Amino acid sequence: MPSLDASLREEYLRGQIDFEQALTAATGVAHSRSFLVDLLDAVATVTSPANPPLASSEAEVLDDGGLSDDPATAVSSLLSSQSTVQDVVATALSVAEAAERIGVSSARIRQLISQKKLWAFDPGVRGGRRLPAAQFTSSGIVPYLDHVLAHVSSSIHPLALHRLLTVRQPDLVLDGKHTCLVDWLAASAGDADMLAQAATVALAAQWQAA
Numbered sequence: 001m002p003s004l005d006a007s008l009r010e011e012y013l014r015g016q017i018d019f020e021q022a023l024t025a026a027t028g029v030a031h032s033r034s035f036l037v038d039l040l041d042a043v044a045t046v047t048s049p050a051n052p053p054l055a056s057s058e059a060e061v062l063d064d065g066g067l068s069d070d071p072a073t074a075v076s077s078l079l080s081s082q083s084t085v086q087d088v089v090a091t092a093l094s095v096a097e098a099a100e101r102i103g104v105s106s107a108r109i110r111q112l113i114s115q116k117k118l119w120a121f122d123p124g125v126r127g128g129r130r131l132p133a134a135q136f137t138s139s140g141i142v143p144y145l146d147h148v149l150a151h152v153s154s155s156i157h158p159l160a161l162h163r164l165l166t167v168r169q170p171d172l173v174l175d176g177k178h179t180c181l182v183d184w185l186a187a188s189a190g191d192a193d194m195l196a197q198a199a200t201v202a203l204a205a206q207w208q209a210a
Helices: 006-013 019-027 033-047 056-064 071-091 095-102 106-114 158-166 181-188 192-209
Strands: 169-174 177-179
Touching: 006 019, 071 158, 095 106, 158 181, 158 192, 169 181, 169 192, 177 181, 181 192
Parallel strands: none
Antiparallel strands: 169 177
16 A cells, blocks of 8 residues: 655654645645545544444455454545545546547537436536546547446446446456456447447346346
Protein backbone atom coordinates (compact mmCIF):
# COMPACT_ATOMS: atom_id res chain seq x y z
CA MET A 1 0.00 0.00 0.00
CA PRO A 2 1.45 3.44 -0.90
CA SER A 3 2.61 5.43 2.13
CA LEU A 4 2.28 9.13 2.85
CA ASP A 5 4.93 11.32 1.26
CA ALA A 6 7.70 11.91 3.82
CA SER A 7 7.80 15.70 3.39
CA LEU A 8 4.02 15.94 3.72
CA ARG A 9 4.14 13.82 6.84
CA GLU A 10 6.73 16.13 8.38
CA GLU A 11 4.77 19.27 7.48
CA TYR A 12 1.68 17.88 9.17
CA LEU A 13 3.50 16.66 12.27
CA ARG A 14 5.17 20.05 12.68
CA GLY A 15 1.81 21.80 12.45
CA GLN A 16 2.73 23.62 9.24
CA ILE A 17 -0.49 22.39 7.58
CA ASP A 18 -3.81 21.31 9.06
CA PHE A 19 -5.61 18.03 8.47
CA GLU A 20 -7.75 19.33 5.60
CA GLN A 21 -4.67 20.65 3.80
CA ALA A 22 -2.81 17.37 4.36
CA LEU A 23 -5.77 15.34 3.10
CA THR A 24 -6.04 17.50 -0.01
CA ALA A 25 -2.31 17.20 -0.70
CA ALA A 26 -2.32 13.43 -0.14
CA THR A 27 -5.32 12.69 -2.36
CA GLY A 28 -5.08 15.47 -4.92
CA VAL A 29 -8.72 16.37 -4.27
CA ALA A 30 -10.10 19.30 -2.25
CA HIS A 31 -12.57 17.73 0.18
CA SER A 32 -15.62 19.57 1.46
CA ARG A 33 -16.50 19.88 5.14
CA SER A 34 -19.54 17.66 4.54
CA PHE A 35 -17.23 14.92 3.24
CA LEU A 36 -15.01 15.24 6.31
CA VAL A 37 -18.08 14.88 8.53
CA ASP A 38 -19.01 11.70 6.64
CA LEU A 39 -15.45 10.45 7.13
CA LEU A 40 -15.64 11.11 10.87
CA ASP A 41 -18.97 9.29 11.01
CA ALA A 42 -17.34 6.31 9.29
CA VAL A 43 -14.47 6.34 11.79
CA ALA A 44 -16.92 6.47 14.69
CA THR A 45 -18.98 3.64 13.24
CA VAL A 46 -16.18 1.18 12.53
CA THR A 47 -14.42 1.85 15.86
CA SER A 48 -17.54 1.89 18.03
CA PRO A 49 -17.76 -0.57 20.97
CA ALA A 50 -21.09 -1.57 19.43
CA ASN A 51 -19.02 -3.23 16.70
CA PRO A 52 -17.01 -5.94 18.51
CA PRO A 53 -14.26 -7.85 16.67
CA LEU A 54 -15.58 -10.45 14.25
CA ALA A 55 -14.99 -14.13 14.66
CA SER A 56 -12.24 -15.46 12.40
CA SER A 57 -14.80 -17.24 10.20
CA GLU A 58 -16.78 -14.00 9.74
CA ALA A 59 -13.60 -12.05 8.91
CA GLU A 60 -12.72 -14.64 6.27
CA VAL A 61 -16.12 -14.16 4.62
CA LEU A 62 -15.50 -10.41 4.41
CA ASP A 63 -12.02 -10.97 3.00
CA ASP A 64 -13.38 -13.32 0.34
CA GLY A 65 -15.85 -10.62 -0.67
CA GLY A 66 -13.15 -7.98 -0.95
CA LEU A 67 -14.33 -6.24 2.24
CA SER A 68 -12.59 -5.67 5.55
CA ASP A 69 -13.44 -5.52 9.22
CA ASP A 70 -10.30 -3.46 9.93
CA PRO A 71 -11.20 0.17 10.81
CA ALA A 72 -8.19 1.68 9.04
CA THR A 73 -8.88 -0.29 5.88
CA ALA A 74 -12.58 0.58 5.96
CA VAL A 75 -11.86 4.31 6.34
CA SER A 76 -9.17 4.16 3.65
CA SER A 77 -11.66 2.50 1.30
CA LEU A 78 -14.27 5.18 2.00
CA LEU A 79 -11.73 7.94 1.46
CA SER A 80 -10.61 6.43 -1.83
CA SER A 81 -14.19 6.08 -3.07
CA GLN A 82 -15.18 9.59 -2.06
CA SER A 83 -12.07 11.05 -3.69
CA THR A 84 -12.90 9.23 -6.90
CA VAL A 85 -16.51 10.44 -6.75
CA GLN A 86 -15.37 14.04 -6.43
CA ASP A 87 -12.98 13.58 -9.34
CA VAL A 88 -15.67 11.98 -11.52
CA VAL A 89 -18.06 14.85 -10.80
CA ALA A 90 -15.40 17.54 -11.26
CA THR A 91 -14.26 16.20 -14.64
CA ALA A 92 -17.73 15.43 -16.00
CA LEU A 93 -18.80 17.40 -19.07
CA SER A 94 -21.85 19.61 -19.29
CA VAL A 95 -24.20 19.02 -22.22
CA ALA A 96 -22.68 22.01 -24.01
CA GLU A 97 -19.12 20.78 -23.35
CA ALA A 98 -19.98 17.30 -24.60
CA ALA A 99 -21.50 18.81 -27.73
CA GLU A 100 -18.33 20.79 -28.37
CA ARG A 101 -16.16 17.73 -27.71
CA ILE A 102 -17.78 15.60 -30.39
CA GLY A 103 -18.83 18.38 -32.75
CA VAL A 104 -22.61 18.22 -32.51
CA SER A 105 -25.39 20.36 -31.07
CA SER A 106 -26.57 20.26 -27.45
CA ALA A 107 -29.90 18.96 -28.73
CA ARG A 108 -28.08 16.01 -30.29
CA ILE A 109 -26.33 15.24 -26.99
CA ARG A 110 -29.70 15.19 -25.21
CA GLN A 111 -31.00 12.86 -27.91
CA LEU A 112 -28.03 10.52 -27.47
CA ILE A 113 -28.71 10.44 -23.74
CA SER A 114 -32.35 9.53 -24.33
CA GLN A 115 -31.24 6.80 -26.76
CA LYS A 116 -28.83 5.37 -24.14
CA LYS A 117 -25.85 6.09 -26.36
CA LEU A 118 -24.52 8.43 -23.67
CA TRP A 119 -25.18 8.49 -19.93
CA ALA A 120 -25.70 11.56 -17.77
CA PHE A 121 -26.46 12.36 -14.16
CA ASP A 122 -27.95 15.35 -12.37
CA PRO A 123 -25.48 16.76 -9.81
CA GLY A 124 -28.19 18.88 -8.27
CA VAL A 125 -26.48 22.17 -9.10
CA ARG A 126 -27.09 24.91 -11.62
CA GLY A 127 -25.99 23.93 -15.10
CA GLY A 128 -28.00 20.78 -15.64
CA ARG A 129 -26.90 17.25 -16.36
CA ARG A 130 -23.30 16.10 -16.49
CA LEU A 131 -21.70 13.34 -18.57
CA PRO A 132 -18.81 11.36 -17.02
CA ALA A 133 -15.61 11.93 -19.00
CA ALA A 134 -14.85 8.19 -19.27
CA GLN A 135 -17.44 8.00 -22.07
CA PHE A 136 -15.36 10.22 -24.33
CA THR A 137 -12.13 10.14 -26.27
CA SER A 138 -10.26 13.36 -27.01
CA SER A 139 -12.57 14.10 -29.94
CA GLY A 140 -15.54 11.78 -29.79
CA ILE A 141 -17.48 9.08 -27.96
CA VAL A 142 -15.82 5.81 -26.94
CA PRO A 143 -16.49 3.46 -29.90
CA TYR A 144 -19.46 1.09 -29.51
CA LEU A 145 -20.23 2.49 -26.06
CA ASP A 146 -23.94 2.03 -26.69
CA HIS A 147 -23.47 -1.77 -26.52
CA VAL A 148 -22.59 -1.30 -22.85
CA LEU A 149 -24.93 1.56 -21.95
CA ALA A 150 -27.90 -0.41 -23.26
CA HIS A 151 -27.50 -2.57 -20.15
CA VAL A 152 -26.79 0.23 -17.66
CA SER A 153 -29.54 1.60 -15.44
CA SER A 154 -30.27 5.31 -15.66
CA SER A 155 -30.10 5.35 -11.85
CA ILE A 156 -26.59 3.89 -11.58
CA HIS A 157 -24.22 5.95 -9.43
CA PRO A 158 -21.62 7.95 -11.40
CA LEU A 159 -18.85 6.19 -9.49
CA ALA A 160 -20.25 2.79 -10.44
CA LEU A 161 -20.35 3.74 -14.11
CA HIS A 162 -16.83 5.15 -13.95
CA ARG A 163 -15.53 1.94 -12.43
CA LEU A 164 -17.45 -0.21 -14.89
CA LEU A 165 -15.80 1.58 -17.79
CA THR A 166 -12.29 2.14 -16.44
CA VAL A 167 -11.44 -0.69 -14.05
CA ARG A 168 -9.74 -3.75 -15.52
CA GLN A 169 -12.16 -6.64 -15.84
CA PRO A 170 -11.11 -10.26 -15.22
CA ASP A 171 -13.27 -11.45 -18.14
CA LEU A 172 -11.73 -9.03 -20.66
CA VAL A 173 -8.28 -10.05 -21.84
CA LEU A 174 -6.23 -8.36 -24.57
CA ASP A 175 -2.74 -9.57 -25.43
CA GLY A 176 -2.72 -11.74 -22.33
CA LYS A 177 -3.60 -8.86 -19.97
CA HIS A 178 -6.83 -7.88 -18.25
CA THR A 179 -8.24 -4.67 -19.66
CA CYS A 180 -11.06 -2.20 -19.01
CA LEU A 181 -14.26 -1.85 -21.01
CA VAL A 182 -13.17 1.42 -22.64
CA ASP A 183 -10.03 -0.16 -24.07
CA TRP A 184 -11.89 -3.36 -24.95
CA LEU A 185 -14.48 -1.46 -26.95
CA ALA A 186 -11.82 0.60 -28.71
CA ALA A 187 -9.98 -2.57 -29.72
CA SER A 188 -13.09 -4.44 -30.83
CA ALA A 189 -13.47 -2.71 -34.21
CA GLY A 190 -17.10 -3.78 -34.02
CA ASP A 191 -16.36 -7.51 -33.62
CA ALA A 192 -19.67 -9.11 -32.63
CA ASP A 193 -18.15 -11.56 -30.14
CA MET A 194 -16.17 -8.84 -28.38
CA LEU A 195 -19.20 -6.57 -28.17
CA ALA A 196 -21.27 -9.44 -26.78
CA GLN A 197 -18.61 -10.01 -24.13
CA ALA A 198 -18.70 -6.32 -23.23
CA ALA A 199 -22.46 -6.50 -22.84
CA THR A 200 -22.09 -9.56 -20.61
CA VAL A 201 -19.72 -7.66 -18.30
CA ALA A 202 -22.16 -4.74 -18.11
CA LEU A 203 -25.08 -7.06 -17.34
CA ALA A 204 -23.09 -8.79 -14.60
CA ALA A 205 -22.29 -5.43 -13.03
CA GLN A 206 -25.98 -4.52 -13.06
CA TRP A 207 -26.93 -7.74 -11.29
CA GLN A 208 -24.26 -7.19 -8.64
CA ALA A 209 -25.48 -3.65 -8.04
CA ALA A 210 -29.13 -4.70 -7.75
